[in-house]
Amino acid sequence: MSHTAKPVFSCTDVHVWIAEKEVVKGVDLAVSAGEIHAIMGPNGSGKSTLANALMGHPAYTLEGAVALAGEDVTLLSPDEKARKGMFLAFQYPVAVPGVTVASFLRAAVSAVRGTEVPVREFRKELLGRMEELEMDPAFAGRYLNDGFSGGEKKRLEILQLLMLKPRFALLDETDSGLDIDALKVVSAGINAAASQEVGMVLVTHYQRLLNYVRPHVVHVFMNGRIVRTGGPDLALELEERGYDWLEPAAAAGGV
């Protein structure tokens, strides 16, 4: 991995407010194509807020600069960002009753690729990807996230990641609520995306996902800031020691 390569995603001095409250207090990130970053931190540290705000959630106010492949996308709407190759795998994917997975995905794929994908071609691609993720073909006919189990929802997020082929993906707690088999399948999907040069940021509370997906860079996120950045070993250290030992760094406002 060349760290001199132009980043596929970067953000500079990002602050995020929910109403009057500052939740993210200055974050810088630069992710290259095919590179996997992990953002790890305790619950309530603001890492999900960061992920949602970067994608453009209307409930959050974001300050700072966000760029995709060198292009400033800070002020773009979520759909414009998506069409420029940005993706967010949701921690809690929302149900849309009455809309099938297949029709939703076809609309999304067509929107992102900027061209209507023929039904037959789309179907073949979809069923192929579903097979990779060990999903029953009948899944395509179910209503979007409607009555899905936690594991089904997460698989669907990864299915979307593989179908939409973004340049850059944020994965918010994609490992939570998965049993070990589902975790392996989801991890394989993430690795497949990385091998297709998708730059990724995994937001996670636990390091168990990292047993299957090896990150290039690990960031520790506490109290709205990145307080430490290191290699894969940092994740293991966190597993062993928890987050408490980093409290002084967090209080001091980062490394």
Add this chain to the structure above:
Amino acid sequence: MASTPKVADIGTDYGQRYGFHDPEEYFMRTPKGLSHEVVEAISRLKKEPEWMREFRHKALDVFLAKPMPTWGDTAMLSEINFDDITYYVRATEKQETSWEDVPENVKRTFDRLGIPEAERKFLAGVSAQYESEVVYHSVKEELTKQGVIFLDMDSGLREHEDLVRKHFATVIPAADNKFSALNSAVWSGGSFIYVPKNTEVAIPLQAYFRINAERMGQFERTLIIADEGAKVHYIEGCTAPVYSTNSLHSAVVELIAMKGARIRYTTIQNWSNNIYNLVTKRAVAWEDAVVEWVDGNIGSKLTMKYPAVILRGERAHGEVLSIAFAGPGQHQDAGAKMTHLAPNTTSKITSKSISKGTGRASYRGLVKVRKGAHGCKTSVQCDALLIGDAARTDTYPTMEIAEDQVRIEHEARVSKIGDEQLFYLRSRGLKDDQARLMIVNGFIEPFVKELPMEYAVELNRLIELEMEGSVG
């Protein structure tokens, strides 16, 4: 937000979309306004039997004597000027038997409505009502062989007078309400269907309705009789062009499902937003019979429509599945009525409504269980979706239960398009309006999936047009 809110403009370009109309060329029309002379003229022109002529005149007296409804949207109702309406217009001189013979201008109208000739392949018989008369009517040989009668109401009266006389106005008497009285006095066209015992009509029977004259009311009258063990699905679809003054549509539809029979009646109505759509629809279901109303209401200025099933025989089942879309300035006052007269009868009402802009959708329902009708089950579910802060929905459910041994379920939900749903869909590249449309289409999916393919496509297209520019 990328697009500018244009809620106020919705419907103003309706004319371009649907408002194509041909120059009026009519063989015969009555003068404006309602009188015994007008009723007499209609009956004479149709060369009707004496009993029908008398029925019309009596109905007119009832209409004149009855006050306007004191419930529903009384403000909008009071705007109807009955003297300013033409009650009978005949489009062409004679009935057409094949598509090729249908006059060009009529054909053009159907083409614009997306009723292409190819669709005939789907149809067992097409009865397309243009103005007040049926001009195109073809019934496949197979139906004739089965003994199924599928005619416009006027021909039905001429060719099967005894059958018509036996059943006509038995489910909905002229005096039922002011608008059924009006229809009874001036009715024209509509469908007459009789399905013999143990006969199943495999393909849905369809009719298209169209209003094409300014200030002209359309008062079609439909009577469907499914004899014991018979099975039939009838589809009614409407689109109306735009005019500057108000038009009145007041139909009467009567269904009779004999022992063990099954009738499904599907409607998609897309009236232009100057039309008063005041319709009386009622069915009688005898022992073990099933009647289903599938009713979609888009457009019109005011719709008041409450399809009903009278469950007269034991174990009869009645169902109403409806959607209503109320755009700006429109009021959809729709619902259902279920009357349980016999034991162990069951009913189900599913009502979905969408209100947009200043649109208002009301659910008005009545479930009645007579003393002695034990073991009845009924469930009512109302879902309302509001789009925009000015949209309005109301629910007026009434239950009159005179029997203890019954099971009743009622559920009502009001929702808005959620910010989280929108964010999720937009994060997948769908534009705001696309995302909203997807959520709305999902909302009505339980209804759409009950429709034949071509209607499902048409309905989704209509909803798409109605949703255009509804950002914000």
